[in-house]
Amino acid sequence: MTIQICVPREVRKSEQRVALVPDIVKRLAAKEGLELNIESGAGELAGYTDSDYENATIIASDSELLSKADICLTVNPATIEQIDQLKDGSVLIGYLNPHSDLERFTRLKQKNISAFSMELIPRISRAQAMDALSSQASIAGYKAVLLASNILGKFFPMLTTAAGTIRPSKVLIIGAGVAGLQAIATARRLGAIVEAYDVRPAVKEQVESLGAKFVDIEIKADGSGGYARELTDEETQQQQAILAKHVAAADVIVSTAAIPGRPSPLIISTEMVEGMRGGSVIVDLAAEGGGNCELTKIDETVLHKGVKIYGPTNVPSMVGNHASELYSKNLLNFLELLVPQSSINVDLEDEIIRASLITHGGEILHAGIKEQIEGAS
Numbered sequence: 001m002t003i004q005i006c007v008p009r010e011v012r013k014s015e016q017r018v019a020l021v022p023d024i025v026k027r028l029a030a031k032e033g034l035e036l037n038i039e040s041g042a043g044e045l046a047g048y049t050d051s052d053y054e055n056a057t058i059i060a061s062d063s064e065l066l067s068k069a070d071i072c073l074t075v076n077p078a079t080i081e082q083i084d085q086l087k088d089g090s091v092l093i094g095y096l097n098p099h100s101d102l103e104r105f106t107r108l109k110q111k112n113i114s115a116f117s118m119e120l121i122p123r124i125s126r127a128q129a130m131d132a133l134s135s136q137a138s139i140a141g142y143k144a145v146l147l148a149s150n151i152l153g154k155f156f157p158m159l160t161t162a163a164g165t166i167r168p169s170k171v172l173i174i175g176a177g178v179a180g181l182q183a184i185a186t187a188r189r190l191g192a193i194v195e196a197y198d199v200r201p202a203v204k205e206q207v208e209s210l211g212a213k214f215v216d217i218e219i220k221a222d223g224s225g226g227y228a229r230e231l232t233d234e235e236t237q238q239q240q241a242i243l244a245k246h247v248a249a250a251d252v253i254v255s256t257a258a259i260p261g262r263p264s265p266l267i268i269s270t271e272m273v274e275g276m277r278g279g280s281v282i283v284d285l286a287a288e289g290g291g292n293c294e295l296t297k298i299d300e301t302v303l304h305k306g307v308k309i310y311g312p313t314n315v316p317s318m319v320g321n322h323a324s325e326l327y328s329k330n331l332l333n334f335l336e337l338l339v340p341q342s343s344i345n346v347d348l349e350d351e352i353i354r355a356s357l358i359t360h361g362g363e364i365l366h367a368g369i370k371e372q373i374e375g376a377s
């Protein structure tokens with residue numbers, strides 16, 4: 001039996017990514033038993049025309065495409081309208097934003113759809129090539145530095161000119177996970193002096209290997225699975241007291257501190273912002289989870305006593321071509337696990353499949369979502 005893999009146009013406003021790029025479509029189409037279908041215009045904002053998808057059937061209407069799909073691939077969470085058009089018993093793979101809009105999961109359950117959330121792929125070695133959170137966070141870290149440089153009224157590098165010497169900008173990266181490390185590398189490439197801070201002491205070496213100075217606050221907050229744990233109130237105060245002088249010295253701060261499933265840790269208080277020089281910039285990548293800075297507003301640039309605080313969301317979409325390329329590769333690797341030999345194999349014994357599967361067989365398998373839905377009814 002042929003498996004129809006379908007990629008709709010993304011419906012999120014201003015989204016520039018597409019779930020599959022032509023190169024990956026070609027690789028999938030070469031496999032026995034798979035047919036590829038792309039909605040007309042799906043790749044346009046990522047830089048691909050319909051005719052670039054030589055190995056796929058281009059379908060003009062979203063309803064025709066979705067109702068044909070055995071496997072539907074998206075970047076952004078499928079909407080209720082999209083879910084309603086999918087076939088009963090089909091497979092949906094994409095970001096699913098598991099902590100909001102719970103009605104979607106009831107609908108997926110009712111339609112017996114096997115829904116995989118790319119955010120829930122575990123960060124284990126075997127899953128690295130499928131880890132979309134990491135591929136996209138790395139892009140966000142890179143772009144955050146460029147966004148900061150765009151609104152900063154200064155150069156990043158030291159410049160010696162006939163009119164005098166310009167001192168290099170000082171950049172502080174808060175949170176040295178995937179996004180933070182790429183932000184460090186990018187700020188260094190632009191010639192800034194970079195400091196970075198994280199509550200996991202294990203990242204000190206990585207920070208230093210990228211040419212940045214590690215700010216040591218002597219709080220060790222390793223949690224489980226290589227992630228940080230939340231700080232106590234006392235530790236937060238200690239952190240803020242020591243970090244304040246580094247914040248005050250920075251021309252640019254890129255903050256990326258996060259703990260999975262928890263609101264963003266609040267690290268930069270209003271008082272700390274008021275200690276910064278006028279013209280300084282904070283780009284808060286953690287805005288969507290509440291922000292690392294007290295003054296962050298989602299997708300706005302707040303001007304507070306001369307300091308600009310920007311909380312952009314959907315940053316990977318701003319680098320739509322490469323973000324799509326990496327995301328497509330993540331999906332390809334995931335599909336190799338899910339469709340090993342021309343048939344869909346939902347192996348519940350597989351750690352990666354099990355962790356990312358939210359609904360399957362008419363049930364909600366994700367314990368947290370199930371609890372929330374049952375608690376609300």
Ligand SMILES: NC(=O)c1ccc[n+]([C@@H]2O[C@H](COP(=O)([O-])OP(=O)(O)OC[C@H]3O[C@@H](n4cnc5c(N)ncnc54)[C@H](O)[C@@H]3O)[C@@H](O)[C@H]2O)c1
Binds near residue numbers: 134200203227264285
């Ligand atoms: N705005 C966007 O478009 C966009 C895109 C991608 C990722 N993000 C966000 O960027 C953030 C980072 O993503 P990531 O994939 O790099 O996560 P990550 O888990 O790899 O890194 C987060 C880091 O924050 C550190 N941290 C936790 N609490 C801290 C604290 N109190 N002080 C200092 N460091 C602390 C952790 O130790 C970890 O190293 C997340 O909030 C994510 O949602 C935003």
